[in-house]
Amino acid sequence: MKPVLVLGHGQLGLMMAAAGARLGLRVDRLDTESEELLPGTSPMRLPVTAAGLLETYPLITAEKEHLPESELVETLRAAPAWMNRQAFLDLADREREKQLLDRLEIPTASWCLLSSPDDIEPALKALGEHMIIKVTRGGYDGRGQWRLPGDNPDTLPAESFGAMIAESLIRFDREVSLVGVRGDNGNTRYLPLAENVHHDGILRYSIAGEDSNPFLQRQAETLLGRIMDELDYTGVMAMECFEEDGRLLVNELAPRVHNSGHWSQLGTEHDQFALHLRALLDLPLPETEYFRPTLMLNLIGCDFVPQWLAIPEIQCHWYGKEPRPGRKLGHININAASMAELRDVTARLRPLLDEEHRRMLDEALAHYKRESDNRRRQD
Ligand code: ATP
Ligand code: MG
Numbered sequence: 001m002k003p004v005l006v007l008g009h010g011q012l013g014l015m016m017a018a019a020g021a022r023l024g025l026r027v028d029r030l031d032t033e034s035e036e037l038l039p040g041t042s043p044m045r046l047p048v049t050a051a052g053l054l055e056t057y058p059l060i061t062a063e064k065e066h067l068p069e070s071e072l073v074e075t076l077r078a079a080p081a082w083m084n085r086q087a088f089l090d091l092a093d094r095e096r097e098k099q100l101l102d103r104l105e106i107p108t109a110s111w112c113l114l115s116s117p118d119d120i121e122p123a124l125k126a127l128g129e130h131m132i133i134k135v136t137r138g139g140y141d142g143r144g145q146w147r148l149p150g151d152n153p154d155t156l157p158a159e160s161f162g163a164m165i166a167e168s169l170i171r172f173d174r175e176v177s178l179v180g181v182r183g184d185n186g187n188t189r190y191l192p193l194a195e196n197v198h199h200d201g202i203l204r205y206s207i208a209g210e211d212s213n214p215f216l217q218r219q220a221e222t223l224l225g226r227i228m229d230e231l232d233y234t235g236v237m238a239m240e241c242f243e244e245d246g247r248l249l250v251n252e253l254a255p256r257v258h259n260s261g262h263w264s265q266l267g268t269e270h271d272q273f274a275l276h277l278r279a280l281l282d283l284p285l286p287e288t289e290y291f292r293p294t295l296m297l298n299l300i301g302c303d304f305v306p307q308w309l310a311i312p313e314i315q316c317h318w319y320g321k322e323p324r325p326g327r328k329l330g331h332i333n334i335n336a337a338s339m340a341e342l343r344d345v346t347a348r349l350r351p352l353l354d355e356e357h358r359r360m361l362d363e364a365l366a367h368y369k370r371e372s373d374n375r376r377r378q379d
Contacts, residue, residue: 001025002281003027003028003056003057003058004026004059004277005061006029006030006062007061007062007064007073007076008030008031010064011317011319012063015257015317016063016257017040019271020040020273021041022274025277025281027277028057030048031045032067032068033068035048050075053076054079057081059081059280061084061280062088062256063257065256083234083280084233087237091253091255093137095113097253101250104226106250107247107250108250108251109168111165111167112126113162114133115161116161119166120153124166128168130168130169131167132146132147133145133156133166135160136163141326142198148166170242170244170249172249173243175196175240176193176196177193177238177239177261178191180238181275181276182233182234182279189275189285190217190221191208191261191268191291192208193213193216193217194263194296202326203259203298204300205360205363206260206263206295207296207368208260208293208296209263209268209291209293212375216243223239227253233255236257236261236276236279238253238260240252256276257272259331260296263296265315266292269290295342295364296333297360298328299318299328299329300329301327302329302356302357304330305353311348311349313334313341314332317332317333318330342365346365
């Protein structure tokens with residue numbers, strides 16, 4: 001089977017390489033900053049040339065949408081091996097992404113471009129007195145965002161005017177995301193919606209694995225299907241949404257595997273990484289899926305605790321990155337057949353977490369209980 005090159009060498013590429021190994025696939029990663037190749041899941045680094053890469057890899061994908069505008073990356077992106085050119089053009093830039101959603105008449109928070117500081121006052125009036133300002137390129141985990149009123153508008157970087165949008169603040173009931181996959185022949189599959197909780201713009205935990213609200217699920221699938229069709233997309237795409245009174249507003253789209261899909265590593269037989277590779281290689285996508293309700297807890301800025309591994313019911317992923325406050329360093333997937341079992345597992349995990357993660361775990365547990373009570377009431 002064809003070897004795959006992933007632009008980027010973070011945890012998403014690492015987990016994609018690991019998923020590829022199950023199928024005997026060669027999936028190598030490119031550090032787009034240092035321009036070195038990391039073969040498979042190895043930390044070993046090899047020098048590369050653009051010509052060498054193009055000769056070796058007939059399929060090039062990426063784990064991030066913000067890529068440096070270097071000669072090497074531009075050469076790779078000009079090659080026929082580069083998948084999903086249109087999606088990366090449209091989705092790596094928030095202004096273009098919003099224009100795409102508007103063109104498709106897909107609900108999203110109202111927005112406008114901020115070309116100069118003079119646009120701020122009119123934007124506040126037009127968008128409802130509460131807004132979030134976001135840089136159009138390069139923001140992630142809540143970076144490159146400001147809230148008005150609240151943040152001082154004088155702290156907006158002068159050079160970013162023209163490359164910042166303002167959008168109305170949505171008083172959402174929940175944040176959910178959908179991971180979908182579209183094969184080379186245009187057929188699609190979807191995972192059940194994940195419910196996501198963010199603090200300070202960073203995803204803390206997701207709960208997923210059950211098609212608990214078929215109406216919302218169908219609504220999400222229809223929206224993402226239209227977007228993937230429009231972009232003639234191949235692979236996994238994630239759609240983050242706000243749910244407001246049973247209606248979905250699309251917040252943002254990622255033309256790649258996504259943190260809110262990590263639960264699928266334990267909650268399904270074919271996780272998002274395997275699905276992405278299957279689609280790229282035009283391999284069969286599984287017809288039916290069996291899902292297990294799963295809780296995914298992100299491990300952010302904390303130390304690795306070997307004793308996590310002693311709990312048999314949890315699946316621990318540690319990315320081997322340099323620890324830094326606010327940095328995603330790993331995640332834990334937990335699934336349990338019942339609330340009682342989940343309580344039992346989390347009771348063993350809890351003492352092994354720092355205070356911040358304990359708080360997140362308690363919050364997630366309460367959340368999970370609320371959801372399963374709701375489901376029982378619906379049944
Ligand atoms: P990611 O790391 O997922 O790419 P990001 O930093 O690029 O995230 P967003 O997903 O747009 O940016 O915003 C991060 C979080 O901020 C959202 O998940 C949501 O909790 C909150 N947020 C963003 N936009 C809005 C909005 N218009 N109204 C209310 N909350 C918002
Ligand atoms: Mg987001």
